[in-house]
Amino acid sequence: MGEAAGTGRKSIGARRNPDSADAILDAAEAVLAEAGYSGFSIEAVARRARAGKPTIYRWWPSKAALLLDVYQRQKRVDVPDTGNLEDDLVGFLKNLFAHWRLTASGNVFRSLIAEAQSDSHAAAALAGYATGRRAHTGQVIERAKARGEVAPEVDAGIVADLIASYAWRHLLTNRLDEDQATLRTAVRYVISGISARRR
Structure with a gap:
């Protein structure tokens, strides 16, 4: 039995666009891989994803919430x-x-x-x-x-x-x-x- 990724958290605010959310999570993974935890920020993810910071904060209220979704997405x-x-x-x-x-x-x-x-x-x-x-x-x-x-x-x-x-x-x-x-x-x-x- 495998553990499903991202099952433990519900979004807040407006409903997520799955394609946009995936692009943001892809960008977050890339920033984390390149800059590590100390270099990880919402600003860096927004630049990488070409998304607005308000969009990211609407779906993930904090850096930690975004990181947890990245963690769960990778966890198998x-x-x-x-x-x-x-x-x-x-x-x-x-x-x-x-x-x-x-x-x-x-x-x-x-x-x-x-x-x-x-x-x-x-x-x-x-x-x-x-x-x-x-x-x-x-x-x-x-x-x-x-x-x-x-x-x-x-x-x-x-x-x-x-x-x-x-x-x-x-x-x-x-x-x-x-x-x-x-x-x-x-x-x-x-x-x-x-x-x-x-x-």
């Missing part, structure tokens, strides 16, 4: 459906870490997290994205519930948060080369717990 991370929760989560983390490590998206997302610490628009955009991702990963847990692997009372959203926290920490500390055995150990801790007196 398969979430396995193996019939086993541990294998699904290990496979997901392995694919996610590889994507962040081997493409520019890891740097983009790391920068967005950093900007969200001091910019309210970035924080709101990131929170909206994280809510969508929480629900998406939670579906993996719900599938496992339906198979009887997970107790009915378990909150799938909290488990999704634990997996995301592990992933985001590794992204922020640039530790994306963990081997599969380490990923499996982390997933087992989440699934089985660490208490010596497991019930």
Whole structure:
């Protein structure tokens, strides 16, 4: 099961013209590739796309919102459906870490997290994205519930948060080369717990 790009955000204001929106996103990707995050600006994207800044701001209220759409457009991370929760989560983390490590998206997302610490628009955009991702990963847990692997009372959203926290920490500390055995150990801790007196 692949992750659809751009599904987590709704436009504001006037309805987007798909061709114009694609041209702006193409320009944003090009600016990001050439100038990096520090050189990325709405002005640079507008020049590259030959679009007005008001048009861009009507559809993306902040630089962070535009960057998140670029990030989601580039993101292709398969979430396995193996019939086993541990294998699904290990496979997901392995694919996610590889994507962040081997493409520019890891740097983009790391920068967005950093900007969200001091910019309210970035924080709101990131929170909206994280809510969508929480629900998406939670579906993996719900599938496992339906198979009887997970107790009915378990909150799938909290488990999704634990997996995301592990992933985001590794992204922020640039530790994306963990081997599969380490990923499996982390997933087992989440699934089985660490208490010596497991019930």
